[in-house]
Amino acid sequence: MSKTIELSIVMPCLNEAETLATCIKKAQKFLLENQVSGEVIIADNGSTDGSQNIAKTLGAKVIHVEKKGYGNALRSGINYALGTYIIMGDADDSYDFESLKPFLINLRKGHDLVMGNRFKGGIKKDAMPFLHKYLGNPVLSFLGRLFFNIKIGDFHCGLRGFSKEAYYKMNLKTTGMEFASEMIVKSKLNNLSITEVPTILHKDGRSRPPHLNTWRDGWRHLRFLLLYSPMWLFLIPGILLMITGILASGVLISQSIIIEKIVFDIHTLLYTSSMVLVGFQFFVFYALTKVYAVENQLLPKSNRYEKLFKYLNLESGLIIGFLLLAAGIGLSFYGISIWKNFEYGNLNPSKTLRVIIPAVFTGLLGMQIIFFSLFFSILGLKNSKQTQP
Helix, strand or coil: CCCCCCEEEEEEECCCCCCCHHHHHHHHHHHHHCCCCCCCCCCCCCCCCCHHHHHHCCEEEEEEEECCCHHHHHHHHHHCCCEEEEEECCCCCCEEEECHHHHHHHHHHHCCCCEEEEEHCEEEECCCCCHHHHHHHHHHHHHHHHHHHECCCCCCCCCCCEEEHHHHHHCCCCCCCCCHHHHHHHHHHHCCCCEEEEEEEECCCCCCCCCCCCCHHHHHHHHHHHHCCCCHHHHHHHHHHHHHHEEECCCCCCCCCCEECCCECCCHHHHHHHHHHHHHHHHHHHHHHHHHHHHHHCCCCHHHHHHHHHHCCHHHHHHHHHHHHHHHHHHHHHHHHHHHCCCCCCCCHHHHHHHHHHHHHCCCCCCCCHHHHHHHHHHHHHHHHHHEE
């Protein structure tokens, strides 16, 4: 009978001939000295410098990955891994594969994802670019903690461990560098146990520049965090816009506002009322993004998702929409009556537009709510079928 493999150490590789042998030897030494039944897997993403032969010579398992991308390479390597636990790390000799004991201990304790924290463990001189150390990583990690309530200090540490069972629950989809963020976010959304251990980051041993592109890959991480948190991207900005617009419009409808000789009048009213419409569009995008993400298995279903279809239904939407539309029509007729009193001649814009702008605004908002309710009810039909026993 073949021996059960407890730990698979997976390294993505693209032309890492200068450092690959060192990383493999360190990983093998860790397995041997700690009497861990394990394997070393090199997920090669099309190397042309002989990295594959180096890995094979040292007894590592080489997985050829045709589709380019950090995420593609790791997903392929992890899928071929036979270990109960998996530890992934870059093959540039920036992480010490001889110091994996804290990761394995926490995995054995039952944690689903064990993250390395370079800021706690230490960053050696010239190991991390200035922008990454003081701007990129701290800002993106802060946003990740804020958006998803994850108590992790280093979102982008490339050295991390997880169980194979937990990996399947994550259902990861991304193909590039944002794979690192998706793993943490999906772990949190699926209520998996996450912890972190201090990790030292060394200066990599390559003579060529790293594959990581500061601005491009930073944007991909930020974009991922925003798209996976539609509440922060759409819902909260939308609510703030609508509340601000409604309050400001309510005051400007009755009178102009003068602040230090600056007069806010009907022109400002036009902008404040538009804020409400834009805010509602943000809300619509929140709802549609949430539905798309859940139905395409990018996000797990939650109680909040079910409430979308409970409270945002066709009947309530049509009632609110038609009431606003009726109000808009009523205000329009009131405006026409004012115009009639002046024998359809010139009017005082400061007075009449305080009627016409709300008339147009409520009519447009009413129509938007009606159309949104009709479309959302179609999505709800699919949702209701899926939830039937």
